[in-house]
Amino acid sequence: MVIVFVPLALAVLVGGNWYLWRRLFRDTTRAPGALRRAGAALIAGGWVLAVGALVAERTGAPFWLQRTLAWPGFLWLALSLYLLLAVLAGEIARPLLTLAIRRMPERRRGAPSPETAPPTPSAPQAPSAAAAPSAASPALPSRRLFVSRAVGGAAVAAAVGTVGYGTYGVLRGPRLKRVTVPLAKLPRAAHGYRIAVVSDIHLGPTLGRGFTQGIVDTINAAQPDLVAVVGDLVDGSVKNLGPAAAPLARLEAPSYFVTGNHEYFSGAQQWVAEVRRLGLTPLENARTELPWFDLAGVNDVAGESTGQGPDFTKALGDRDPARACVLLAHQPVQIHQAVEHGVDLQLSGHTHGGQLWPGNLVAAAANPTVAGLDRYGDTQLYVSRGAGAWGPPTRVGAPSDITLIQLASTHA
Structure with missing residues (x-):
């Protein structure tokens, strides 16, 4: 598979960039x-920086270098x-614009009309210096060149514009989203219990301490009964990102944490210890019995490579x-x-939520639910779009969120 996939991916990448340069x-x-x-240098240089940013992050390069390359x-x-998507869409507009130009009257395209054309002399005359065309005057672009430029x-x-607005959306911070989830087994006394769900913050070379503080302020303002941090908190080591995560200590409600796949790229056990130091309770294949319901957490499947994968039996096997x-x-x-x-x-x-449209189509192929509330048998699943962004600090068609889940008792 690797022998087939790698050359195919390189061919698509090279072909796509050649197409961009051409158009x-x-x-x-x-x-x-x-x-x-x-143009060739711009496109090639952009990819050198992109590959450099990815390699620097995954190999634990000096943090100053990660930050230099990341943006x-x-x-x-x-x-x-x-x-690429815009240029492909332009292929539809290209023949329409060409046709519109062809149908324009000659006068509007710059040709002299019969009324304004100079009279033809009866005898040949030598052109004067004033009438001679200036060598410095630029030639009008051809129809094809004009259409290509437009x-x-x-x-x-x-x-x-799309990337700029999508980046602004990430940097301004996630918005609070409210969702009500009815639970048949929830006691009437717990009706209205609120859980703030925050995932995929992805602290790293582009999102730092100020971003975390904004998330903490949004959660505290919502006054939840419980905070659930459901993985992918960081993209980097405690040494580099400990200060960026520090505002989590100011969460006012009891807070719980489970690992995501990116924690296992960043030193999962170090981060479990760090979030515990900040006052969050890690649930590593564990369960805590709250007054009105059980709260359990399992490790991410990425932990299987190090023997720290999810263990549902350990977390849930002996519960009521x-x-x-x-x-x-x-x-x-x-x-x-x-x-x-x-x-x-x-x-x-x-x-x-796909992060960059049409990434939602790829996410849908790999996940049972991409975003929002869904039901599987007697179990409901809520998937947050996440608070931050991985890779490009940009979201298009998948706005970031912190979700305030309000539990509802069907007996209320």
């Missing part, structure tokens, strides 16, 4: 020159995606099935084990 630089210039070379490299990933310019504007149970599990795919163990509600993240 944005070759087709919009009259002849080879500095602009075409600059331009990760933003290029988003920008190149939407440049479509290319519109594509660049659309891509830059008459009590309602809420499970924290980072990935929605863990819903099937939750159903087998009689969980009433699973709270997850991981998908980011």
